[in-house]
Amino acid sequence: MAVLNKKQMSEEDIKLNYITPAIQPGWSGHITMETKITDGRINIRGNMVARSKPKFADYLLYLNSGKPIAVVEAKDNNHSVSFGLQQAITYAQMMDIPFAYSSNGDAFYEHDFLTGKERQIPLDQFPTQEELFKRFYAEVNDGSGYSEAEKRVVDQPYYSSQNTYPPRYYQRNAVNRTVEAIARGQQRLLLVMATGTGKTYTAFQIVYRLLRADIKKRILYLADRNILVDQSILQDFAPLEKTIYKVDFSDKDCLNKISSHEVNFALYHQMVGQNDEEHFRQIPAGYFDLIIVDECHRGSAKEDSNWRKVLEYFSTATQIGMTATPKESEKVSNIDYFGDPVYTYSLKQGIEDGFLAPFKVINVTLDISDGWRPYKGQTDLYGNEIPDRIYNNRDFDYPNGVILEDRINEVANEITEYLKATDRMQKTIVFCATEDAAERMRIALVNLNNDMVEKNPDYVVRITGSDTYGKSKLDYFISVSSEYPVIATTSELLSTGADCKMTKFIVLDKYIESMTTFKQIIGRGTRIREKEGKTHFAVMDFRGVTKLFADPEWDGPIEQDEHFHHGGTENHPPKPPYDPDHPIEPVERLGVPIVDKDGCQVKIINKTVSVYDANGRLLRQEDIIDYTRTNIKGEYASLSDFIRKWKASDKKEEIRKALAEMGIDLEALKKDQNMADVDDFDFICYVAYGQKPLTRAERANNVKKRDFFSKYSGDARAVLEILLDKYMNQGITEVEDIRVLSLADFEKYGKPAKIVKLFGGKVQYEQAVKELEENIYGIEVG
Numbered sequence: 001m002a003v004l005n006k007k008q009m010s011e012e013d014i015k016l017n018y019i020t021p022a023i024q025p026g027w028s029g030h031i032t033m034e035t036k037i038t039d040g041r042i043n044i045r046g047n048m049v050a051r052s053k054p055k056f057a058d059y060l061l062y063l064n065s066g067k068p069i070a071v072v073e074a075k076d077n078n079h080s081v082s083f084g085l086q087q088a089i090t091y092a093q094m095m096d097i098p099f100a101y102s103s104n105g106d107a108f109y110e111h112d113f114l115t116g117k118e119r120q121i122p123l124d125q126f127p128t129q130e131e132l133f134k135r136f137y138a139e140v141n142d143g144s145g146y147s148e149a150e151k152r153v154v155d156q157p158y159y160s161s162q163n164t165y166p167p168r169y170y171q172r173n174a175v176n177r178t179v180e181a182i183a184r185g186q187q188r189l190l191l192v193m194a195t196g197t198g199k200t201y202t203a204f205q206i207v208y209r210l211l212r213a214d215i216k217k218r219i220l221y222l223a224d225r226n227i228l229v230d231q232s233i234l235q236d237f238a239p240l241e242k243t244i245y246k247v248d249f250s251d252k253d254c255l256n257k258i259s260s261h262e263v264n265f266a267l268y269h270q271m272v273g274q275n276d277e278e279h280f281r282q283i284p285a286g287y288f289d290l291i292i293v294d295e296c297h298r299g300s301a302k303e304d305s306n307w308r309k310v311l312e313y314f315s316t317a318t319q320i321g322m323t324a325t326p327k328e329s330e331k332v333s334n335i336d337y338f339g340d341p342v343y344t345y346s347l348k349q350g351i352e353d354g355f356l357a358p359f360k361v362i363n364v365t366l367d368i369s370d371g372w373r374p375y376k377g378q379t380d381l382y383g384n385e386i387p388d389r390i391y392n393n394r395d396f397d398y399p400n401g402v403i404l405e406d407r408i409n410e411v412a413n414e415i416t417e418y419l420k421a422t423d424r425m426q427k428t429i430v431f432c433a434t435e436d437a438a439e440r441m442r443i444a445l446v447n448l449n450n451d452m453v454e455k456n457p458d459y460v461v462r463i464t465g466s467d468t469y470g471k472s473k474l475d476y477f478i479s480v481s482s483e484y485p486v487i488a489t490t491s492e493l494l495s496t497g498a499d500c501k502m503t504k505f506i507v508l509d510k511y512i513e514s515m516t517t518f519k520q521i522i523g524r525g526t527r528i529r530e531k532e533g534k535t536h537f538a539v540m541d542f543r544g545v546t547k548l549f550a551d552p553e554w555d556g557p558i559e560q561d562e563h564f565h566h567g568g569t570e571n572h573p574p575k576p577p578y579d580p581d582h583p584i585e586p587v588e589r590l591g592v593p594i595v596d597k598d599g600c601q602v603k604i605i606n607k608t609v610s611v612y613d614a615n616g617r618l619l620r621q622e623d624i625i626d627y628t629r630t631n632i633k634g635e636y637a638s639l640s641d642f643i644r645k646w647k648a649s650d651k652k653e654e655i656r657k658a659l660a661e662m663g664i665d666l667e668a669l670k671k672d673q674n675m676a677d678v679d680d681f682d683f684i685c686y687v688a689y690g691q692k693p694l695t696r697a698e699r700a701n702n703v704k705k706r707d708f709f710s711k712y713s714g715d716a717r718a719v720l721e722i723l724l725d726k727y728m729n730q731g732i733t734e735v736e737d738i739r740v741l742s743l744a745d746f747e748k749y750g751k752p753a754k755i756v757k758l759f760g761g762k763v764q765y766e767q768a769v770k771e772l773e774e775n776i777y778g779i780e781v782g
Helices: 011-026 085-094 129-139 149-157 169-183 198-211 228-233 238-243 256-259 268-274 306-313 334-338 346-351 405-421 433-450 449-457 468-472 474-478 514-523 547-552 624-635 641-650 653-661 666-672 682-691 696-705 714-730 732-736 738-742 744-749 752-757 762-776
Strands: 030-037 042-045 049-050 057-064 069-075 099-103 107-112 118-122 188-193 217-225 243-248 263-267 292-293 316-323 341-345 361-368 427-432 460-462 487-490 503-509 537-541 604-612 616-620
Touching: 011 030, 011 069, 011 099, 011 129, 057 149, 069 085, 069 334, 069 460, 069 514, 085 099, 085 107, 085 149, 085 169, 099 243, 099 641, 107 405, 118 149, 118 316, 169 188, 169 198, 169 341, 188 228, 188 334, 188 653, 198 217, 198 228, 198 292, 198 316, 217 228, 228 238, 228 243, 238 243, 238 666, 263 268, 263 449, 268 306, 306 449, 346 514, 361 405, 361 474, 361 624, 405 427, 405 503, 427 433, 427 537, 433 449, 433 460, 460 468, 468 474, 503 514, 514 537, 514 547, 537 547, 624 653, 641 682, 653 666, 653 682, 666 682, 696 714, 696 762, 714 732, 714 738, 714 744, 714 762, 738 744, 738 762, 744 752, 752 762
Parallel strands: 069 099, 188 316, 188 341, 217 263, 217 292, 243 263, 292 316, 361 537, 427 487, 427 503, 460 487, 503 537
Antiparallel strands: 030 057, 042 049, 057 069, 099 107, 107 118, 361 604, 604 616
16 A cells, blocks of 8 residues: 555655656666766856756666667656656757657656657556667668668677776767768768867777777778877777877888787878878778878868878778867868768857856957057167057067067966966966967066966976977876966967866967867867866957857857868879978067057056856856846845845845855955955945945944843853854854854853753744844944
C-alpha cells in the first residue's frame, strides 16, 4: 500500500516508484541518471561572479558508451504526461539524440526525430533496448540504415583512461558526426569549434576511433606552428605517442619513419620547403588516407596558397579542416574547399553552457581617439616637420603614422591602474600595432611597475616573432604553474595558437578590422581554470576595436561570401619563404614622427564597462557605482522607501541577499570604495541617495550617548554591550543571528539558552535586540 497518494509525490518519488521500474528492466547497463550536460553559465553581474545551475538529464539511454540514443525527462504527477517533452527535445537536440521522452509516472510520451512523429506509450510498454536499437538502425540515414563501416566505427569506444576525461556533449557530437560521415564516404569535412572548447582533444578521439575501427590507417596532422604541433603531441595525442612521428625532411631516414608510424605530424612550411622545394612530393600521393588540417582558416583557405598544394597533392585522402574562425570572403573560403561544417560549436554556446569564460569589455576613449592634427610647422623629436593631416587610431604607432609618447604612457598607466585595482599577477596580453610598438609598451609598463619588476625582471616581457628572448619565455607565459612572465606585449605572435589558459586580461592597442583576427584574440582569454581562480576575463580596448561585437559575423551562422569566386590553383607565382614561428609582423618605416608630451598631451575622457550576455550581445554597464545606484533605486524608489523597508526587515541580511541577486556584492564594493567601516545601511544611503555616511563606530557611540542601556542591568546589560561591540566591528548581521551567543565573548554568561533567560526568554531577548537596532539606526541619515 502506497504511503503517499501519487499526486502528493515529488518528482524524485515518481522517478523511484514508477519511471525507473518501467525503464530499467529493458536497459540494464545502458542507462545513466541525473547526467550532467553543461557546467552552468558563469555570470558576471555587477561586481559578482557566479554560476547558473548546470543542465542535467533525468535519464540517458545508450546505444553504446559513446552514443546516447534516448533522453527521458520526468515530472511529478501534477503535470501532464507530455509536460516535460519540450525539455527532453531541447536536450536531445543539444546532444544529437534521436529519441526524446517525458513522463509523469502515468505513461510516456515519445518524440521520434528520425520520423518526426509523436505518440503516447503505456507505462509498462516503454521500448526495450533491443526494440529501440532496431528502430534506430532501420530509420537512420533517411531509412537506409548504417553501412558495415558505420557500424564498426559507431561500435568503437572512445579512448578512456585515468588520465583523460570523457568527452563533453558537444565534443561527442563533433566526433560522432565526423567519424560517421567518413564511414559513409564523405571526403572533405569542416569542424568549427570555438577557441578553448578542445579541438585537439576532439581530433585525437576522431583519429583514435578511426584507427581502432580500421577505417583509416595512415594519418597526417598538419599545423602551421611548432607550438601547435608540440602541444598536440605532448598533451591530447599522448596516448598514441608510440605511433606518432614529427616529420623532419632534414632527417635522412624521414621517409622510413613516416611509413613506420600511423600518425604523422607536420608543419605546412616544412612540407612545402623554404624555397618551394615541395618536399611533400617525396611521399606517394596516395599514401595518407586521412589528413587533419589544424587552424584551417589560415593559409590552407586560400586558393592560391602554396600550402593548398599539399592538400591537393594528397587529394585521395579524407581531409578534415578544423578551426574556431572559418574564413569566408571574396578571395578566401573554407566552405568552398571543405564544404559546410558537419558540426559547429560557437563561443556564444560555450559561454552559455559554462565551458567558456565570459568577459567584460572596458572601452577607453582618449581625447585624441577621433583624431589629432599637428599645428602648422610642428616638428617631432628629431626636428623633422610632421606631415600635416589628421591622425587617428589607424595611425598611432603604425608605419606611415605617428608615435605619441604621452599616448603610450597614458595607455600603460591605465593598464597598470587596472591591475593594481584587481590583481597585479594576472596573466595579461597587450596587443600592440607593431613589434617596435610592443617594445615601447614594454618599457612604459616596466617603468610604471618597477616595484614588480624589481622582484622579477620577467614581470613584463615582449613576446614577438623576432624577439628571441621573448619567445624563449612563451612556454612559461602560457604555463598554468609558472607565475612569470605576467604581462606579455606582442603584435601578432600571441594572437592565435598559443594555449594561454590563465589569461585574465587582454588589452587591445592595435587597430583590427579582420573578424577572424579579432575572434582569435578574444579566444586567448576564453579558457576556464576554476581551481586556479580563472572564471572570466576582461578586455580593455583603446582603439574602438570592440565595435566588431556588433557585427553579425561575430557569432552568427557561417555562410560563404556571395562574392567568392572559385579561381583554381594552377601556375601560382612563387611566394616568399614563410616561417610560422617567425610570422611577418608589421614594421615601421624609418623616420616615423615621434612626438613627446610637450608636442601632444593625451588624457582619458571616457570609460565604459560592458558585459557579454547570453544572447551573444554586449550589455552596456556603466560604472559599478552607477550600476548599484540604478538597481537599488529600481527596488526602493526613494530614500524614505528604503528606510521604511530597512526598519521593517526582521533580518537585514535579506536586503544584502536581494542585492546579491542583482549582482551587487556590498562587502566587496565597500572594500573597493575604502568604506569597509561603514554599515550596509549607510553605504546604500550614500551610493543610491547621496546621503553622508556614518561609520559603525560613530553609530555605536551615538547609542551609548542615548543611554539605551540604562533600562537593563547586570549580565543582560553586559550582553547587549558586547552585541554593540560586535556591530561596531563586524556589522548588523552578526547581531541579528542568535548563534552569536555561542561565541567565546559570551562564554562567561553561560550557553545561549541561559543567556536568553537573562531577558526573560527568547522572545524578550529578540525584542531587546530589535530595540538595540532601532537605537543604532535611530539617527537620521544625511
